[in-house]
Amino acid sequence: MQRAEFELRALEHLDAVHRLALQLTRRPDEAADLVQETYLRALRSAESFEERGGGIRPWLFTIAHNLFITRRKREARAPSAVGEFFDADPRSAGPDEPPPAWDLSSLDWEHVDERLKRAIDDLSPEHREALLLWGVEGMKYREIADVLETPIGTVMSRLHRARRALAAALEPMRREMGIVDRNDKTEDQ
Amino acid sequence: MTERRHNPIDDAALGREALLRAAADGELSAARAAEAGADADGAARIAFERSLRDAVGRSMQGNGAPAELRARIEAALRAEPEALPIPMPEAPRGGSARRAGGVIGWLNANRSLAALLAIAVSLGLFMFWRQGQPTASERIAMDVMAQSLIKEGERFTAFGERFEKQVPYKGRAAAEGAMETVLGEAVPVYDLSSLHYQVAGLAPCSLSWPGQSGQLIYHADEGTGWLTLIMNRVPVAEAASPVPEKWVSVLRSGNEELPPVYLWRKGDVVFYLVAPDEWEGRRALKLFDAPGSLRRFDPDLAWAKSYSGGR
Structure with a gap:
């Protein structure tokens, strides 16, 4: 890819890359630096980039993701500190337990958003990352797996755990609102 | 980067809940998704998952990259060395x-x-x-x-x-x-x-x-x-x-x-x-x-x- 074309196309995704960096780092200054480094590294390899149908965006995500992992390793000076990125059992898709089955007609999703934001903030970076690529960027499991360079089962597992954590965080709200969980036998009685 | 794939995932090994999540996420074939959401409980779960996804999307959307960052990156890209007689080395794998x-x-x-x-x-x-x-x-x-x-x-x-x-x-x-x-x-x-x-x-x-x-x-x-x-x-x-x-x-x-x-x-x-x-x-x-x-x-x-x- 020519330099001018790269700049044009890559900068179109600046917001998305920044969003990912922010979710990973949780610090605006660190996120900005991660984004900048991502673009410079991408530029270096722009000529070797091959269009394969996914466009340039997943490629930028992958660079940002890898840079973040490298940083965390460096900061921790112990590779195990980010072991979760690599150690998750790729065959595991997470427990197959049901999420809360609330009476959806009663749930005020606008009101949920603030509580949801706080719950998302409490997630680990890798869970936030998967959640972002899934919920905001609208990527398929396979696409997320490609970006994170991890098995699809790991992606499904992370998404499941993240969603379960969010659902749990919303549990007090459900009770406050008196919404019935059809899985909760005690409440049915 | 591997080629982008849109094929439905292999759902044979998925349990009921994972299947419903996959259906909500559009990961299943249309027939399989319809089958998963055929009963009232399944349909409600799928609706919940989709609502949750929408809410997550709103919560994580953010305000976009700051203008200052955009300007800095554009400047940095412009400042990058042009081609020199010796080819630029490849970026180190997995980061710097x-x-x-x-x-x-x-x-x-x-x-x-x-x-x-x-x-x-x-x-x-x-x-x-x-x-x-x-x-x-x-x-x-x-x-x-x-x-x-x-x-x-x-x-x-x-x-x-x-x-x-x-x-x-x-x-x-x-x-x-x-x-x-x-x-x-x-x-x-x-x-x-x-x-x-x-x-x-x-x-x-x-x-x-x-x-x-x-x-x-x-x-x-x-x-x-x-x-x-x-x-x-x-x-x-x-x-x-x-x-x-x-x-x-x-x-x-x-x-x-x-x-x-x-x-x-x-x-x-x-x-x-x-x-x-x-x-x-x-x-x-x-x-x-x-x-x-x-x-x-x-x-x-x-x-x-x-x-x-x-x-």
Whole structure:
């Protein structure tokens, strides 16, 4: 890819890359630096980039993701500190337990958003990352797996755990609102 | 990056809940998704998951990249070196491996600097013997030049080790204090935390260095980690070999695992630069207004006095 074309196309995704960096780092200054480094590294390899149908965006995500992992390793000076990125059992898709089955007609999703934001903030970076690529960027499991360079089962597992954590965080709200969980036998009685 | 795939996932091994989530996420075929959501409970779960996804999307959407960041990146992209005679090295796999080591990494690399220089000298010697019979004076000239470079490498290494021992980097003031302790003189230290890619404003020739020779150490410790460039300059009369003014000589080991040493001349001053890797070195050279052309250092050429830009 020519330099001018790269700049044009890559900068179109600046917001998305920044969003990912922010979710990973949780610090605006660190996120900005991660984004900048991502673009410079991408530029270096722009000529070797091959269009394969996914466009340039997943490629930028992958660079940002890898840079973040490298940083965390460096900061921790112990590779195990980010072991979760690599150690998750790729065959595991997470427990197959049901999420809360609330009476959806009663749930005020606008009101949920603030509580949801706080719950998302409490997630680990890798869970936030998967959640972002899934919920905001609208990527398929396979696409997320490609970006994170991890098995699809790991992606499904992370998404499941993240969603379960969010659902749990919303549990007090459900009770406050008196919404019935059809899985909760005690409440049915 | 593998090819993008849109095929539905293999749902045969999925349990009921995972199947419903996959259906909500559009990961199943239309028929399979319809089947999963056929009963009221399944349909409610799918609706819930989709609502949750929408809410997650709203919560994580953010406000976009700040305008200042966009401007900075555009400026950084513009400042990137254009194609140089030597192809730009590939980015390290999985991030900035060499810079990731920071000062420690730099030190580790520089412990091998003498070895790097020895390799270069050995190569020069090999070329020398292969090409012909040197006179005694020519042999001495090459040896002096090689010894000079080795000495420079050793000095850098020793300096880096002492510096690291005395002061883990704790900001500019601490670094400057340590520099004075180690070197016995005040030497400017520049914290590039907010100027990672804008070193141009610190062009060394515009600074007043103590003495006729001097070193500059540039540190950046913002996000991507340490960036250490060690630079030295000497009067041209003290250079042991002819140094061309038209290009920068790059001294590298064959496997490029060791840090590069750059050598060039501007007027009566000879510059040495040790960078963590070739990428950082290239960027620094551009910002330091070094000659735009790079050539692999070849002691044999220097010995044969074939530098077109020599004195």
